[in-house]
Amino acid sequence: MIVQYVAALSYGKDSLAMLEVIHRLGLPLDRIITVEEWATDNLRVVLPEIVKFEESADAEIFKRYGKRVEHVRSPHTFESLFYARMSGKSKRAGQLRGWPYRRGCWANSFLKIEPFRKAICKGDVQYIGIAADEPERIAHHELRERVKMPLVQAGWTEADCREWCKENNLLSPVYTSFARGGCWFCCNQPVEYMRWMRREYPELWQLMLRWDKASPVRFKEHYTIQMLEDRFALEDVGTLKGRRFTWSKVYQQQKP
Secondary structure (H helix, E strand, O other), rough: OOOEEEEEEEOOOOHHHHHHHHHHHHOOOOEEEEEEEEOOOOOEOOOHHHHHHHHHHHHHHHHHHOOHHHEEOOOOOOHHHHHOOOOOOOOOOOOOOOOOOOOOOOOHHHHHHHHHHHOOEEEEEEEOOOOOHHHHHHHHHHHOOOEHHHHHHHOOOOHHHHHHHHHOOOOOOOHOOOOOOOOOOOOOHHHHHHHHHHHOOOHHHHHHHHHHHHHOOEOOOOOOHHHHHHHHHHHHHHOOOOOOOOOHHHHOOOOO
């Protein structure tokens, strides 16, 4: 069996700087793989500016290291999985899957982890971008024989990775704007981000509202996307008063 050395690329500062460290240390590298996650058949789960950055980063990676980044993906989209019916083994059998839970997110499993596992062989060695100043993450992986952490080997910290990416025009917009590298519809996003999303990407916000209407699961424990829409609409016209927000203020305003 031929063992290949594979770098997992997320386009974050650490995974990009890891490629430079692999090069400097002269470590073997056969493949660079990234997983594309799709929200619908024609929409990625990351925002357009992130997609554009990834394209420019791919070109720079090839220029520097002579390697093409392999883009793999699941046959599923978030939307197709969202509208799928739960199996007979589930307590929610027959229901739409709906929004993921905050813990144990099914989207991460189906759209990211599974495609990467299928793209590599069982005996391959995987390089992951964990920095030297992340002791908990290091401890989680250091006993895994087929997982290597070049940044740890070289002593590069998160700050080192950020600085190298900045100096080499490879710093993602996730570090310089309000955009983030994860899913634009993630339930772990703060309210401030959702307000920004609604303002900057109204077409994506409308898609979230449509999903929200169909979901048997709340977007977040204490609110739905529709509840956020009601809140933001009142903020737009300046009718929410007081420094401390409560949901009762929203629905008191809506009473005839």
